[in-house]
Amino acid sequence: MQLQPIAPIRDRKIRIAMVGCGRISANHIKAIALEHRRAELVALCDPQRDRLEKAAALLGDASPGLAATPPARFCSDAELLSAVRAGRLDVDLVVLATPSGLHPEQTIAAAEAGLHVCTEKPMATRWTDGQAMVRACDAAGVRLFVVKQNRCNSTLQLVRRQLQAKRFGQLAMVTVNVFWQRPQSYYDQDAWRGTRAMDGGALMNQASHYVDLLDWLVGPVACVSASIATIGRAIEVEDTAALQLRWRCGALGTMAVTMLTYPKNMEGSITLLGETGTVRVGGAAVNRIEQWHFADHSPDDELVESASYHTTNIYGFGHPPYYANILDVLQGKDVPLCDGHAGLRSLELLTATYRSAREERTVYLSPDV
Numbered sequence: 001m002q003l004q005p006i007a008p009i010r011d012r013k014i015r016i017a018m019v020g021c022g023r024i025s026a027n028h029i030k031a032i033a034l035e036h037r038r039a040e041l042v043a044l045c046d047p048q049r050d051r052l053e054k055a056a057a058l059l060g061d062a063s064p065g066l067a068a069t070p071p072a073r074f075c076s077d078a079e080l081l082s083a084v085r086a087g088r089l090d091v092d093l094v095v096l097a098t099p100s101g102l103h104p105e106q107t108i109a110a111a112e113a114g115l116h117v118c119t120e121k122p123m124a125t126r127w128t129d130g131q132a133m134v135r136a137c138d139a140a141g142v143r144l145f146v147v148k149q150n151r152c153n154s155t156l157q158l159v160r161r162q163l164q165a166k167r168f169g170q171l172a173m174v175t176v177n178v179f180w181q182r183p184q185s186y187y188d189q190d191a192w193r194g195t196r197a198m199d200g201g202a203l204m205n206q207a208s209h210y211v212d213l214l215d216w217l218v219g220p221v222a223c224v225s226a227s228i229a230t231i232g233r234a235i236e237v238e239d240t241a242a243l244q245l246r247w248r249c250g251a252l253g254t255m256a257v258t259m260l261t262y263p264k265n266m267e268g269s270i271t272l273l274g275e276t277g278t279v280r281v282g283g284a285a286v287n288r289i290e291q292w293h294f295a296d297h298s299p300d301d302e303l304v305e306s307a308s309y310h311t312t313n314i315y316g317f318g319h320p321p322y323y324a325n326i327l328d329v330l331q332g333k334d335v336p337l338c339d340g341h342a343g344l345r346s347l348e349l350l351t352a353t354y355r356s357a358r359e360e361r362t363v364y365l366s367p368d369v
Contacts, residue, residue: 006141008332015090017043017115019077019106020097021055022190024120024315027149028095029055031319033062038327043089045074077106081113091115093143093330099190100205101198104129111140118145118326121208122350123343125200130347134340145326145336146343149318150209151216152325154307155281155289158300159272160217167294168274174218174245174253178207179267180284180314182259187235194235201228201237204350207257211353212338212346213270213286214255220248221349223364226356232260243353248367265314285314 016032016039018025032041041059046052052073059071072089074080077098083089094110096103096119103119104126110117117137123146124130137144150156162168182202192198199205214221223246228238243255261267269282271291280291288308292301311317328334336342348365356363 006143009092009330010332013037014039014327014330015042015092016040016095017045017080017089017091017093018055018095018097019045019080020095020099020120021046021048021051022097025051025055025097026058027315027319028097028323029058030062031323033059034320035323035327036063038331039323041071042069042091043072043074043080043083045077045080047075049075077109081109081115084113084115093118093326096120099192099198100125100200101192101195104133107133107144108136111136111142111144114140114142116143116145116330118147120147121212121343121346122200122204123340123347125197125204127347127351130340130344134344137340143329143336144340144343145329146338146340146346147319147322148209148212148216148338148343148346149322150213150286150316151337152318152321153286153316154309155286156213156217158289158303158307159270159279159281161300162277162279162294162298163217163272165298167277167296167298168272168279169276169295171218171247171249171251171272171274173271173273174214174247174251175269175271176210176213176253176255177267177269178202178210178255178257179261180206180259180265181261181263182206182233182239184233187233194233194237196236199237201230201235201241202239202257202259203228203241203353204237206259207241207255208346208350210255210257210268210270210286211350214245214253215345215349216342217270218247218249218251218253218272220345220367221365222246222248223362224349224353224356225362226353228354228357231258238357241353241357268314283308283311285311285316287311287316
């Protein structure tokens, strides 16, 4: 809950600064460009000049014909925030597409400068850091958004409606599989990749969106028992994990994750089995409904085929609708799809999972998050 009322921005475009111009930044830039009527990317920030130039070029390609001022460019977020404080740069929202371990410090600094923050997943690699981020944004009266673009997937939106309508009856079993490939060369691209402090492992980083589904779709998790291992990559963190879960609704479930799938990404799936419904959403990134059976009939049953889609990458098409929600929230038209408080729910489950693996015991989650 926000501690201060937040004034909507309705009389002008929302001004966005992007910090971090690496792999995921292209999805953000393209999504922002689609919203050019009510948002503009006014600044780019990255310590590597070549990434800055590439991001600026991508923005130009994504916004052909728009008479926009080229974004200001900075080599550090401190330099960017200094320009904001000095009145040389007007910014409403800072987007953090940086290594996960930097999110807490950068979020708190942006909040203290009076800026709304959108951070890529995971919001933090430590529970206490996530809490500090939420407290800082609440105290400053700014919004904290955590990117969970899979929540916007047409397949998962359709499944969630059936869960909300109680069409499954009592859920019995939920299984999530993330069988992807991340070669050693992926981790070797940057020194922070595969490190505990800056990146996190297969669960914290690559499968973070799927951990989010465990709570967002099914509901609060009561307890988790986990095993993790580093089997095939020279990294500090796990490349493979197996979880057993019990939800407060009574359902049992499992989650299996590995970045060692040969020769390429094979599956990102969720299966839900209930007394009156069975659904499986598969494909490489929960993009294809493969099983859909219910004891009753609903008009939603006719939407199964159209909800499935083809994707050439695991990111899917969720960033544009996610940004549409962010802008709606900042304009006072909607509530957040995933704010900092919601992000803490995933982070609590992630940190509980690591604690379970480390201490070789079942860990029970707090009912108050």
